[in-house]
Amino acid sequence: MAISLFDMLKIGIGPSSSHTVGPMAAARRFARGLEKDGLLPDVARVHIQLFGSLGATGKGHGTGPAVLMGLEGHQPDRIDPAMLAPRVADIRDEERLNLCGKHVIEFIEARDLVYHRKASLPYHPNGMRFSASDGSGNLMIERTYYSVGGGFVVDDSAAGADRIVEDQTPLPYPFKTAAALIEQCDTHGLSIADIMLANEQVWRSESAIREGILTIWAVMQECVQNGIRHEGTLPGGLKVKRRAASLYALLMSADRKDLISPSLSAMDWVNLYALAVNEENAAGGRMVTAPTNGAAGIIPAVLHYYWHWCPEADEDGIVRFLLTAAAIGILFKENASISGAEVGCQGEVGSACAMAAAGLAASTGGTTRQIENAAEIGMEHHLGLTCDPVGGLVQVPCIERNAVGAVQAINAAVMALRGNGEHCVSLDKVIRTMRETGRDMLDKYKETSRGGLAVNVIEC
Known part of the structure; x- marks a missing residue:
């Protein structure tokens, strides 16, 4: 296990690392995964569900807009904060989302972005579930991510080990306590x-x-x-x-x-x-x-x-x-x-x-x-x-x-x-x-x- 200074101190945007930075990173990871697996051209709809604290306070913490920007391929440390609100307004008005900046799909926020105010996923309070469907409504892929604080994001494969970072690089002077x-x-x-x-x-x-x-x-x-x-x-x-x-x-x-x-x-x-x-x-x-x-x-x-x-x-x-x-x-x-x-x-x-x-x-x-x-x-x-x-x-x-x-x-x-x-x-x-x-x-x-x-x- 190895955590860098640059993992602990990340450049991002407000108002919340767990509700904004983490969800943006998770959404981008999901969208990039679709592209990597060659599924992007067949995607007709993306559905996002926010659970636990993300569902309860996500609207006030800017989680929805952050997710939309992540799906379009933006990164928390590189996005211009000034462009976020206008772009989100365009997505809402046009009901169109540009996945990875390469593939435009219909996106109706009231239908496709759900805040579960009281439901939680079993692993961590900040849970997100992303799914993609094709033009016939068939489920293509579904992924669950957790924003575990400070902009750190883990998926189901790391469930039960939220304080563990995937990087296993050996360190010359390891310490845990x-x-x-x-x-x-x-x-x-x-x-x-x-x-x-x-x-x-x-x-x-x-x-x-x-x-x-x-x-x-x-x-x-x-x-x-x-x-x-x-x-x-x-x-x-x-x-x-x-x-x-x-x-x-x-x-x-x-x-x-x-x-x-x-x-x-x-x-x-x-x-x-x-x-x-x-x-x-x-x-x-x-x-x-x-x-x-x-x-x-x-x-x-x-x-x-x-x-x-x-x-x-x-x-x-x-x-x-x-x-x-x-x-x-x-x-x-x-x-x-x-x-x-x-x-x-x-x-x-x-x-x-x-x-x-x-x-x-x-x-x-x-x-x-x-x-x-x-x-x-x-x-x-x-x-x-x-x-x-x-x-x-x-x-x-x-x-x-x-x-x-x-x-x-x-x-x-x-x-x-x-x-x-x-x-x-x-x-x-x-x-x-x-x-x-x-x-x-x-x-x-x-x-x-x-x-x-x-x-x-x-x-x-």
């Missing part, structure tokens, strides 16, 4: 970032890895700037106003008397960075799943804090930060889940907080055990966090939750760096607890919008 990771560091005299860098080189060169990481950082910076620049109201029925632009104007003004304390001014900026990213996410903009879109603002916000507020910040530190954060994310992916539909928001915001805390600790000179401690603190205080998006939209409480999580990540790193790395609760135990807590959590608190704030807040 935090304890094993620390042992690798101690045995070989390497940092966590060094371990990740060596492992990444089974797929690409060191220069390509660095270039890819800095591209991720550039997309995060662009996302923040887009969030600061855009004003208005977010799409959906909640009429949530974007705040990043006005907050930026306030922070850039000369009058600072409205701040609680001058010493807390950095926190204002961290809040701004996180809000900007998640407002862009809610609007369907381009961002990095880190490790999911619902928690996409935390790592960029903490990275911006490092870049602007840490005296010795440089690009090498950015690289160390993201290599280390990815290592921690892999531990959550392998041993628990990063899917809100499976374990609640503890799996999304909690994992992102732990990753960001570890990355900040690493980029500012923390030891291996201090880094592990930072990640543990970041996750421990998100245990039990529910995923209850109001109106099925990644807006309330998701946007503010990222700002709070980013500040907590910085505090977790600070607390760990003030200690010597010794602590009572290990990261492995916290990850195991998160998994068990998610298993015990009622489904209504796991991205179904049938519990918590989603039923107690009718409108904003």
Whole structure:
């Protein structure tokens, strides 16, 4: 089993990695499969069924449009977000879909795209079933896929092993637990970032890895700037106003008397960075799943804090930060889940907080055990966090939750760096607890919008 940094941190579009990025990838895989098997010219109809969380909140999360774009051959990391809405409107008006961009079929959305609000598939809450029929109505092929969080997609062949990625490339420094990771560091005299860098080189060169990481950082910076620049109201029925632009104007003004304390001014900026990213996410903009879109603002916000507020910040530190954060994310992916539909928001915001805390600790000179401690603190205080998006939209409480999580990540790193790395609760135990807590959590608190704030807040 092998998971890359570029699996954990993907460039995609909002508003949800499991509801938008994953379904787009799955739909494209289905359509490309038809083409590969020589079936594409005979397809007359495609039928899509969305189950579990995808069926319950897919309309608010943009799952339908994402599926349509995937069927037409688009990829989450390459699609222009600005073309998505107009193209979907054309598909609906014309009732025509261009499979793989090569074969036009009739497509009536009300007939061919079904949201099962209460039905689920047995394997994972985010289930999708695609089928293709010929002109006589004969079933040609049917495939089931699962979007298991962070844009990861598996099919029926991987059922029962959703944390397993198909890539079986042997790694020079394999690890599955935090304890094993620390042992690798101690045995070989390497940092966590060094371990990740060596492992990444089974797929690409060191220069390509660095270039890819800095591209991720550039997309995060662009996302923040887009969030600061855009004003208005977010799409959906909640009429949530974007705040990043006005907050930026306030922070850039000369009058600072409205701040609680001058010493807390950095926190204002961290809040701004996180809000900007998640407002862009809610609007369907381009961002990095880190490790999911619902928690996409935390790592960029903490990275911006490092870049602007840490005296010795440089690009090498950015690289160390993201290599280390990815290592921690892999531990959550392998041993628990990063899917809100499976374990609640503890799996999304909690994992992102732990990753960001570890990355900040690493980029500012923390030891291996201090880094592990930072990640543990970041996750421990998100245990039990529910995923209850109001109106099925990644807006309330998701946007503010990222700002709070980013500040907590910085505090977790600070607390760990003030200690010597010794602590009572290990990261492995916290990850195991998160998994068990998610298993015990009622489904209504796991991205179904049938519990918590989603039923107690009718409108904003």
